[in-house]
Amino acid sequence: MEQQTILFAFLLTLIAGLSTGIGSLIAFMAKRTNTNFLSLALGLSAGVMIYVSFMEMIPQSVEALSANFGEKKGMLYLILGFFGGIALIALIDFLVPESRNPHEMHRVEEMKDHSRLKQTGIIAAITIAIHNFPEGIATFMSALTTMEVAIPITAAIAIHNIPEGIAVAVPIYHATGSRKKAFWLSFASGLAEPVGALIAYLFLLPFWNPVLNAIILAAVSGVMIYISLDELLPSAEKYGKHHLSIIGLVAGMVIMALSLYMFI
Secondary structure, three states: OOOHHHHHHHHHHHHHHHHHHHHHHHHHHOOOHHHHHHHHHHHHHHHHHHHHHHHHHHHHHHHHHHHHHHHHHHHHHHHHHHHHHHHHHHHHHHHHHHHOOOOOOOOOOHHHHHOOOOOOHHHHHHHHHHHHHHHHHHHHHHHHHOHHHHHHHHHHHHHHHHHHHHHHHHHHHHHHHHHHHHHHHHHOOOOOOOOHHHHHHHHOOOOOHHHHHHHHHHHHHHHHHHHHHHHHHHHHHHHHHHHHHHHHHHHHHHHHHHHHHHHO
């Protein structure tokens, strides 16, 4: 694995993670949440993730695993990797109490409602960090495959992290009364993504081979499908109109399809 590729993968993961800071800035600068924009953007992110998972990453995984283990056993390993990724992110969601879940929707206008959110800022920041950790692994590992896959995935996760930044900044502001502290804790919570990338680098990269790469592709696909169906699309529905989220979903698939087509 070339050093330049690894450094670029870290850079993409850092960009995706720190986009939570953009969300916290929006929370402080905007008077109201632009729900139509967020609905469209979240739908677009889901479209990118779903399309690249089923049309690019899973086929690559099937091809590599079948070449090494045969068609039937290769498909079994794909299934185990895919649902293993889903199990990992679902377990994290299960362990986080719903009342403290950073993926529960919050809006900028809630900044004015001091009775809505009582949880402490520290717990909110830790919770968002826990959620971002496997996303950091997913972003980093996808960036080690091909750039035409890595860059759209990074953009999709970065967009997905913006409303998370809002969701973290709002309760932290209520808990501390400080906009500065709310911003920096929200910003810092996004660092869990590059930390996840570092863990992947230290514990997975030394054993890197085509089989491990294929299994990780399957697992990352599972993580992204779960994020899309459990977080992005439901959030898009709650933030805005149904048709806007669907338009975003289709647009994300089209963008990803054209991106992959141009690199054939």
